[in-house]
Amino acid sequence: MKSIGLRLVFAILAACAAGGARANEADPSSKDVQAKLQYCNVCHGVSAQGFLGYYPIPRLAGQQVAYIENQLKGFVEQKRTSNIMFNVGHVLSPAMITGLATRLHDLNAKPLGGAPKEPVAQGKKIYEEGIPGANVLACASCHGQDAKGNGQFPRLAGQLYAYVSLQLTNWSKERGETLSNVMAPIARNLSDEQIKAVAAYLSYLE
Amino acid sequence: MSSLKLILQIAILTVALAGAAAADERPAAPKASVQAKLSYCKDCHGPSAQGYFGFFPIPRLAGQQTAYLENQLRAFLEHRRTNNVMFNVAHALSPEMMAALALSLHQLNPLPIGGAPRQLAAEGKRIFEDGVPDANVAACAACHGPEATGTGEIPRLAGQLYPYVVKELTNWGIERGQNAAKPDTSAVMSPVAHSLSKSQIEAVAAFVSYLK
Numbered sequence: 001m002k003s004i005g006l007r008l009v010f011a012i013l014a015a016c017a018a019g020g021a022r023a024n025e026a027d028p029s030s031k032d033v034q035a036k037l038q039y040c041n042v043c044h045g046v047s048a049q050g051f052l053g054y055y056p057i058p059r060l061a062g063q064q065v066a067y068i069e070n071q072l073k074g075f076v077e078q079k080r081t082s083n084i085m086f087n088v089g090h091v092l093s094p095a096m097i098t099g100l101a102t103r104l105h106d107l108n109a110k111p112l113g114g115a116p117k118e119p120v121a122q123g124k125k126i127y128e129e130g131i132p133g134a135n136v137l138a139c140a141s142c143h144g145q146d147a148k149g150n151g152q153f154p155r156l157a158g159q160l161y162a163y164v165s166l167q168l169t170n171w172s173k174e175r176g177e178t179l180s181n182v183m184a185p186i187a188r189n190l191s192d193e194q195i196k197a198v199a200a201y202l203s204y205l206e
Numbered sequence: 207m208s209s210l211k212l213i214l215q216i217a218i219l220t221v222a223l224a225g226a227a228a229a230d231e232r233p234a235a236p237k238a239s240v241q242a243k244l245s246y247c248k249d250c251h252g253p254s255a256q257g258y259f260g261f262f263p264i265p266r267l268a269g270q271q272t273a274y275l276e277n278q279l280r281a282f283l284e285h286r287r288t289n290n291v292m293f294n295v296a297h298a299l300s301p302e303m304m305a306a307l308a309l310s311l312h313q314l315n316p317l318p319i320g321g322a323p324r325q326l327a328a329e330g331k332r333i334f335e336d337g338v339p340d341a342n343v344a345a346c347a348a349c350h351g352p353e354a355t356g357t358g359e360i361p362r363l364a365g366q367l368y369p370y371v372v373k374e375l376t377n378w379g380i381e382r383g384q385n386a387a388k389p390d391t392s393a394v395m396s397p398v399a400h401s402l403s404k405s406q407i408e409a410v411a412a413f414v415s416y417l418k
Contacts, residue, residue: 035342036342038342038397039342039343039344039397039401042344042394042395042397042398043344043348043349046393046394051349051394052357052358053348053349053350053357053360054347054348054349054350054351054352054355054356054357054360055348057348057349083335083336083345084335084336084337084345084347084348087336087337087339087345088337088339088344088345090339091339091340
């Protein structure tokens with residue numbers, strides 16, 4: 001009697017484990033990912049090139065997969081504050097997140113443009129050399145020479161001028177994922193003018 | 207004789223220069239004719255442009271974004287947006303008149319006309335602010351702003367007529383973006399309108415109709 005009970009427990013456990021594994025592995029169908037991607041594009045632009053809505057809505061095209069996954073997780077765990085993106089991220093399964101991030105990474109829309117051109121040269125200098133006197137690192141040392149990013153370091157090339165300006169201005173009020181701490185002192189040490197220069201430079205990079 | 211010739215030459219030059227200067231700056235529409243045209247708009251859109259329940263729900267234009275108004279007037283002309291009445295209205299407007307009307311309308315701020323079912327507003331507020339992530343409906347606030355004031359070509363929705371918003375969201379794909387040769391920003395809204403259920407559309411429309 002005892003052994004039957006035990007066997008039953010094992011059987012139930014095994015069934016649960018198998019069910020759990022199936023749920024985890026359930027890849028969203030390509031059609032579901034496509035539908036969700038179209039939903040992303042409503043705000044982020046038809047080619048995910050970014051969109052100037054009421055807020056500047058960032059470019060996701062060509063973005064690093066690990067960065068997108070990390071940010072979506074950050075929204076859900078409320079380490080990055082955005083009410084809208086919390087709600088968006090909330091309903092996405094890990095497999096869906098990976099599916100979306102991969103597809104977004106593969107897009108390569110032209111930059112949206114629209115930034116002032118005059119500060120671009122200054123921005124390029126800051127991006128490549130930093131401002132040693134103000135303890136600002138060269139952006140290129142983490143984001144790469146062509147600003148394509150790497151892993152959790154985001155691509156900045158082609159990012160919206162208004163969005164980069166906003167992020168660098170509000171860094172510590174909006175971001176709180178572990179890795180974002182790296183950027184906090186840099187964002188703080190940049191002047192408004194320097195932020196705008198870097199943002200203008202990046203916004204035109206393809 | 208030679209001095210007379212000189213005076214003539216100077217006179218011709220002056221006239222030519224004056225003409226060039228006038229052509230340079232676009233002639234603004236005269237104020238009186240703008241006022242007359244504005245009162246013509248108000249015949250249908252309400253005395254304060256707060257919208258009007260005619261045979262059709264006629265939208266509120268008060269406080270609307272100027273870029274949106276100008277774009278819609280052009281959309282009627284270019285058959286991007288199908289509306290026979292507004293095609294004829296827009297047809298007679300110069301670009302300068304369009305700009306002047308848009309600016310005048312943007313500056314109006316009457317109270318919402320009201321009349322929507324109030325019990326739907328709470329659900330509408332939730333949809334407006336959060337979207338319906340499960341149904342791939344983006345948060346309206348992301349583009350229209352937390353107070354539904356809009357920006358640029360993205361329209362203000364605050365105070366818009368309940369039946370008008372319901373009608374637009376229901377008929378989006380058959381009324382907007384109708385000229386395949388001239389795709390426009392209305393395409394952004396197609397999947398959103400498509401994914402909203404009838405009751406969700408009514409909820410959002412009720413919510414925005416009461417916003418000031």
